[in-house]
Amino acid sequence: MTINRIPKRWLVCCLLVFSGTAVGATLAQQRQDFLWAEKQIALGDEPLFLSLAEVLADYPLYPYLQYQWLKNNLAQSEKIQRFLTDYKDTRYAELLRAKWLAYLADNAQWLAFSQHYQATGDAALECQYHWAQYQLGRQRFALEAAKRLWAVGYAQAKACDPLLSALVLSPELTPSLIWQRFDLALRNNNAGLARYVMRLMAEPALALAELWLQVHNTPSLLQDNEWLNAHSGLGGLFAYGIERLAKTDFTAALTLWDTHKSAMLIDANSYQQVERKLALALARARDSRAYARLEQVVAGDAEVREWKVRAALLELNWPHIAKALAALSVEERQQPQWQYWQARALVATGQAQQGLAAYQQLAVDRSFYGFLAADAIQTSYALNDKPILLAPDDASRLAQQSDFRVVQEWVALNRPLEAKRQWWFAIQKLPKEQLKIAAKLAQQWQWDQIAIMTLVKADYWDDLGLRFPMAYLSQVQNAAQQFNVDPALIYGLMRQESLLDTFAQSPVGARGLMQLMPGTGQQMARALNEPWLSEASLFNPAMNIRYGTRYYQELLGRFGGHVALASAAYNAGPNRIAKWLPTASAVPADVWIETIPYKETRKYVSSVLAYAMVYQQRLQRNALKLSQLLVDVPPR
Known part of the structure; x- marks a missing residue:
């Protein structure tokens, strides 16, 4: 007799007798019953599911089962309301509420919708x-x-x-609301929406909008003197066109702006916005005119103030550097990077004693700039390792809380995505002290990435064993020996790229511990005369580390063994780094790093190098010093 012919009532009775879930069931039995109940939802067998669910009422994933059934039965308003009350503290309550509200809206049940709506940002x-x-x-x-x-x-x-x-x-x-959305759409580069909004306009606004759309689509119109003269009263449109043109032809935009800005009727805000964008673009392009241009920006914000320091650094003009540093806000001057440059500026301008004191103050900080300061005064790096100390049962007590029992069940059922979703839901309710315990619990479960990120939420930075795990040590050591790359640098790259998550995958498709793109993986396989298996092979720790280290070795070779340049190339690509090299003479490496145009790459390089310094201590080695790695960056 096949299972399809067995009466459902008899099946349920057998389940109650033989699985033991009704009385004192083991977790293993409950998991089997859960999977069977889940299958009945997929099959649409409501009577069997409901009978199965009754015997799982004390199982941690019971609310999930109820959610899965109810989301397919959204007309069951009373049961849904009871679920939202009984399980309001679970992750599934708000998931179900959102689906139910959508159902109520689709069926025009507006009173019920209004009564049960809760703002969520959706x-x-x-x-x-x-x-x-x-x-x-x-x-x-x-x-x-x-x-x-x-x-x-x-x-x-x-x-x-x-x-x-x-x-x-x-x-x-009103017409002003219509124009507001038209303007916002253009500035968001959404010409389609702008054209839709234009349908609501009347003359003369419609004719003006047509002009704005023309300049949006063809900003080179501004290079036509006849066109400019015909629209000299439209200073706002001229300023907007300059911003658009600067994206495709910066030199032409800058020339046009400087030539015609005084003759155009431009409001002060638009004028300063264009000046700001052009000045910042010059700074990011490492143009020698950047500092003077940034000086002209009135009421500069933090980004302008910081790039003014960088523009002065590009000049290696220490009086300008000191002036730009002095213009930073009090809060900005307390940041390690600007404390470091303040110390450098003091020494460079003949104030060695004050510079030495500034270096000493900064050298106690565990950061890229703190390590640079330590090297400057020839002292040891301050790691300040203070592991979190737990009471014997702290972690086990947390693990027994209902939210964390759900996490463990998803792990046991080999559903890592659901486990991680539940983890982030569980910890969002915890105070900082409990978050520390949660981080240690994740560490015990060998969830390195989750442990690190949880500790960040606890705002605790001094447990170096947790923040800088030593997983995959043998694979790292093997790759380091094979490709002659320091193991601390490999760990620094892995820590920055993936937080040591074997299954990390970026939105653009980079995979694994060292976040290799499949194309790069294929190239490394060819370089090593190995068969390329598949994209999924990049989730293999040993292969990912070997290929990632081989690629980093290749970048080191391309950039003369310069660790900072190779690290930047690992993040931003070697061709882009080649364009950022000095054009005339060598530049100090710390200056080159500080003036990297991309904030992401700037942070990436400083983090990789700082992490490498921490990892060499974790590896009980002292072979690396930042001052030895950061030799001057040679010209192209």
């Missing part, structure tokens, strides 16, 4: 809530909210269409 649900208010007679309230949802430079979710359509048909949508 724009579609927010639109539906305000549309519910509109349908319930609170039109003025709903249209006020619609104005806020209207004023964005992108298309809102389709669920917002009824509410925004009501706004469009009402007198509340």
